[in-house]
Amino acid sequence: MTSASPTIVALATAPTAGAVGIIRLSGPAALEVGRRLAPGVPPSPTPRHAYLASFVDAHGRVLDEGLFLYFRGPASFTGEDVVELQAHGGPRLLRLLLERTLEEGLARLATPGEFTRRAFLNGRIDLTRAEAVADLVAADSESAVRAAAAGLSGALTGRVRALEEPLRDLHADLEGVLNFPDEAEGADEDAASRVQALRAQAEALIAEAGQGRLVRRGARVAMFGPVNAGKSTLFNRLVGEQRALVDDEPGTTRDALEARVEWNGLGVTLFDTAGLRETPGRVEALGIARTRELLSGVDLAVLVLPPATSVEDAERWRDEAGSTPVLMVDGKCDVAAAHPLVPATSAQTTEHKHGADGTPLVPMVDGEHDVAAAHPHAPATPDQQRAEHSHEVTGVTPMHTVTTDSSGHSLRPGASAHGAEHTRADVSTPSSRKSAVPGASPTPPPPPRPRVSGLTGEGVDALRDVLLSRLWGAGTPSAVALVSERHADALRRASEALSRAESASHLSTLEVVSGEVAIALEALGELSGTSASEALIDAIFQRFCIGK
Numbered sequence: 001m002t003s004a005s006p007t008i009v010a011l012a013t014a015p016t017a018g019a020v021g022i023i024r025l026s027g028p029a030a031l032e033v034g035r036r037l038a039p040g041v042p043p044s045p046t047p048r049h050a051y052l053a054s055f056v057d058a059h060g061r062v063l064d065e066g067l068f069l070y071f072r073g074p075a076s077f078t079g080e081d082v083v084e085l086q087a088h089g090g091p092r093l094l095r096l097l098l099e100r101t102l103e104e105g106l107a108r109l110a111t112p113g114e115f116t117r118r119a120f121l122n123g124r125i126d127l128t129r130a131e132a133v134a135d136l137v138a139a140d141s142e143s144a145v146r147a148a149a150a151g152l153s154g155a156l157t158g159r160v161r162a163l164e165e166p167l168r169d170l171h172a173d174l175e176g177v178l179n180f181p182d183e184a185e186g187a188d189e190d191a192a193s194r195v196q197a198l199r200a201q202a203e204a205l206i207a208e209a210g211q212g213r214l215v216r217r218g219a220r221v222a223m224f225g226p227v228n229a230g231k232s233t234l235f236n237r238l239v240g241e242q243r244a245l246v247d248d249e250p251g252t253t254r255d256a257l258e259a260r261v262e263w264n265g266l267g268v269t270l271f272d273t274a275g276l277r278e279t280p281g282r283v284e285a286l287g288i289a290r291t292r293e294l295l296s297g298v299d300l301a302v303l304v305l306p307p308a309t310s311v312e313d314a315e316r317w318r319d320e321a322g323s324t325p326v327l328m329v330d331g332k333c334d335v336a337a338a339h340p341l342v343p344a345t346s347a348q349t350t351e352h353k354h355g356a357d358g359t360p361l362v363p364m365v366d367g368e369h370d371v372a373a374a375h376p377h378a379p380a381t382p383d384q385q386r387a388e389h390s391h392e393v394t395g396v397t398p399m400h401t402v403t404t405d406s407s408g409h410s411l412r413p414g415a416s417a418h419g420a421e422h423t424r425a426d427v428s429t430p431s432s433r434k435s436a437v438p439g440a441s442p443t444p445p446p447p448p449r450p451r452v453s454g455l456t457g458e459g460v461d462a463l464r465d466v467l468l469s470r471l472w473g474a475g476t477p478s479a480v481a482l483v484s485e486r487h488a489d490a491l492r493r494a495s496e497a498l499s500r501a502e503s504a505s506h507l508s509t510l511e512v513v514s515g516e517v518a519i520a521l522e523a524l525g526e527l528s529g530t531s532a533s534e535a536l537i538d539a540i541f542q543r544f545c546i547g548k
């Protein structure tokens with residue numbers, strides 16, 4: 001490939017004014033073309049030596065004085081001969097120099113990603129490392145930079161290899177038994193357990209895709225809640241500047257606002273939204289519709305509750321977020337001391353008011369809650385009640401706080417059916433519900449709701465920490481392997497093939513097992529690039545910018 005490929009050229013730096021601008025050539029004619037612009041450079045320059053040279057036009061008139069760098073293939077980024085002209089960073093000057101390199105028809109402009117593509121095709125880097133190059137260029141948070149840098153150093157490559165190599169060995173063993181049953185006798189004995197172990201490894205990598213996505217594109221967090229709760233004030237505090245309008249008139253925020261912050265290296269896009277209420281004006285209603293739409297697409301929704309919100313109302317607002325994980329916070333805590341939370345009331349009445357079609361926006365009057373005290377199973381504290389009502393994850397109804405309607409039926413019979421969505425990130429609650437299974441240890445109290453005041457700043461740092469741990473859990477975002485959707489897809493296909501191989505090892509012939517292992521290997525080859533199709537490679541490198 002090296003000798004046959006045409007020589008390519010592109011601007012390697014951004015096409016705006018900068019201190020230095022680099023024109024990069026790769027291919028067999030790189031040195032010849034480079035020396036036309038820099039005739040003072042010797043015909044056989046020392047590789048990797050920086051020559052100070054005049055760059056000249058077709059008539060020998062000096063256009064710039066810059067550095068000339070030669071890398072002799074294969075010891076270069078692309079594996080081909082590479083020349084760099086490091087000029088002053090004037091956009092017009094660089095265009096003149098670029099046009100000069102094209103003049104004799106010895107070089108053509110590079111397509112997006114073509115330098116890195118050649119590095120891949122010439123075996124300098126594998127596909128996951130090439131993708132890490134693109135991730136690094138696109139990274140806009142410290143964690144994204146660090147995770148991509150780890151990928152460039154081969155972190156993901158290593159883990160894929162740790163999967164691919166034992167799988168290849170297994171395949172060889174199975175084929176050995178199939179083709180030379182006498183010599184290779186017994187080599188397939190532990191095939192099932194080997195397949196199982198490798199599948200677990202593949203699943204572990206797949207599980208990191210969610211974190212990879214969070215690091216790569218940042219987390220999305222929306223403030224929401226009733227009008228006038230103090231959402232915009234809190235948003236401004238978290239962003240660190242007065243971005244959103246604040247006023248004591250309910251319905252101040254109409255359109256969603258967004259701001260980008262970086263917390264502990266994790267990129268976070270924060271949204272402020274129009275407050276929710278039942279009878280808004282026309283424009284405000286549009287804003288509320290937008291709030292709902294936005295809530296469905298964020299990683300975490302922060303429900304800001306004004307002082308003295310009843311548990312029932314809080315639950316009703318929470319339902320506005322649908323399946324998106326919700327963190328409730330008690331807002332305006334500077335005044336909340338004077339207005340303690342409305343006493344806990346029965347969960348029973350809350351459920352009564354839930355129409356099947358959705359969620360009433362008007363809080364119910366307190367008079368409806370009076371049955372609470374009479375209910376023998378009523379949760380004792382608002383926290384317990386909340387644990388019961390927060391979105392079900394496991395489908396297990398807590399034994400000691402069974403919620404029933406008047407007919408005595410459990411009110412959440414279908415929880416497990418719609419609960420799957422919540423398992424992803426509703427991290428703080430599932431264990432408490434799980435432990436409510438009979439015989440399990442008693443339910444630990446859920447963590448208290450963060451109390452914040454956007455006005456005084458009280459509790460805002462603590463809220464940020466809670467948000468981060470809800471988004472991320474323990475560990476550091478920069479330590480994650482950047483498993484992309486593409487990687488996860490290939491890994492999923494590998495895992496499925498391994499799962500079929502496992503059942504086949506009990507039920508079917510060795511040919512079938514070996515065939516499935518081969519399919520898994522093929523899928524893994526798409527990660528490293530050893531079995532990537534031309535179309536896949538095209539798709540990957542087209543995402544790169546020109547000159548990369």
Ligand SMILES: Nc1nc2c(c(=O)[nH]1)N(C=O)[C@@H](CNc1ccc(C(=O)N[C@@H](CCC(=O)O)C(=O)O)cc1)CN2
Pocket residue numbers: 022071074075076077084124
């Ligand atoms: N000026 C400049 N800076 C740059 C690049 C470049 O192309 N030009 N890079 C472009 O993305 C990155 C550096 N990546 C590079 C990777 C490999 C080789 C290289 O010459 N590799 C040889 C020799 C290795 C060695 O001596 O250790 C090889 O792999 O055989 C060069 C740059 C970032 N900075």
Ligand SMILES: Nc1nc2c(ncn2[C@@H]2O[C@H](COP(=O)(O)OP(=O)(O)OP(=O)(O)O)[C@@H](O)[C@H]2O)c(=O)[nH]1
Pocket residue numbers: 226227228229230231232233234245246247248249250251252253254273274275276331332333334335452453454455456
């Ligand atoms: N005491 C106190 N007042 C607050 C606090 N946060 C906001 N306020 C006041 O409450 C009123 C509403 O604040 P906003 O931040 O505009 O409330 P919002 O939830 O964005 O309201 P909408 O956009 O209308 O839904 C303003 O008068 C704020 O000054 C707080 O933490 N403590």
Ligand SMILES: [Mg+2]
Pocket residue numbers: 231232233244245246252253272273274275
């Ligand atoms: Mg607002």
